[in-house]
Amino acid sequence: MRLLTTFAVFAGLGVSALAMPPVPRPAKEFDFVDAAGKHVLLSSLKGKVVIVQGLLTTCPHCQAFSQILSKMQTEYGPKGFQAMGVGMDATPDTVQRYITDYHVNFPVAYASSDTLLSFLGHSAAERLMVPQVVIIDKKGVIQAESAASGTAELQTEANIRVWIEKLLGLTAHSKAIPPAAPKQVSGN
Numbered sequence: 135m136r137l138l139t140t141f142a143v144f145a146g147l148g149v150s151a152l153a154m155p156p157v158p159r160p161a162k163e164f165d166f167v168d169a170a171g172k173h174v175l176l177s178s179l180k181g182k183v184v185i186v187q188g189l190l191t192t193c194p195h196c197q198a199f200s201q202i203l204s205k206m207q208t209e210y211g212p213k214g215f216q217a218m219g220v221g222m223d224a225t226p227d228t229v230q231r232y233i234t235d236y237h238v239n240f241p242v243a244y245a246s247s248d249t250l251l252s253f254l255g256h257s258a259a260e261r262l263m264v265p266q267v268v269i270i271d272k273k274g275v276i277q278a279e280s281a282a283s284g285t286a287e288l289q290t291e292a293n294i295r296v297w298i299e300k301l302l303g304l305t306a307h308s309k310a311i312p313p314a315a316p317k318q319v320s321g322n
Contacts, residue, residue, distance in 0.1 A: 155255040158275045161268070164253045166218060166243035169230040174218075174241060180274045182216045183301040185294070188250050188266030189242075190223045191232040195289070196265045200238050202291045207240045210298050214272070216240070222247045222264075256282045265289060271301045 164176040164186070176184070187203060189196035203217040219242035221229055229242050251258055254266055263284030269277050278297060280288050287293050299305040 157279060158271075158277050161270050161274050161276050162253055162255075164220075166220065166241060167245070168241050168243050169226040169233070171226070174243070176218075176270075177274065179216050179218075179270075181272050182214050183210075183272060183298055184216050184218060184270040185298075186253075186266075186268040186270070187217065187219045188254060188262075188264060188268075189219055189221055190264050191221050191228050192223065193264050197232075197236050199265045199267075199289055200232075200236050200242075202289075202294060204237065204239045205291070206294060206298060210302065213302055213304065215298055215302060219243065220245050220250055220253075222250050254279065254282075269297050269301070277301065 161176060166174040166176070168174070176186075185203060185206075187196070187199060189200065200219060203219075206215060207217045217240035219232075219238065219240065221232065221242060221244045224232070224242075224244035226244065229244050232238065233242055245253075247262075248258065250266075251262070254268065256262060260282035262282050263280075266280045266282075267285065267288040268279045269288070271277050278288060279285075288297075296305075
């Protein structure tokens with residue numbers, strides 16, 4: 135019985151080590167470096183609704199999600215929305231090629247996977263699925279984010295639109311409530 139109790143305690147600690155940080159929470163500072171070498175601090179975007187897309191430039195799901203964000207950038211950018219992409223497998227050349235090939239109209243930067251994982255609050259031990267999505271309000275507070283294992287709800291145009299409109303104050307809160315953000319990474 136004692137062995138079973140000890141195992142249960144360690145298993146519980148292991149699960150909590152993989153749990154996502156709570157949402158909402160203040161976004162950590164992030165220094166985006168784009169293909170031209172321009173630095174943009176995430177904190178400089180306070181006052182805007184920001185969606186950060188963690189991506190792999192070769193990932194078809196990331197490419198499709200970038201198309202959705204480009205559409206949203208065109209529509210909501212003048213109202214205070216800013217999409218940002220961060221390529222984990224990228225170099226300045228691959229970022230520029232990604233922007234050109236997929237007609238991305240928002241800044242895409244590059245960073246090491248460790249840097250992105252730190253920003254996302256995920257452990258290197260977790261299996262990371264892409265695209266990763268972080269939704270940040272005008273005050274710089276993360277309101278929703280993908281689980282390391284992915285969150286399909288945060289990758290659909292309809293749900294992204296609801297989040298953006300809610301955080302920009304374009305819809306009545308009672309009419310459009312975004313899906314709840316995941317609270318914990320699944321064990322699979």
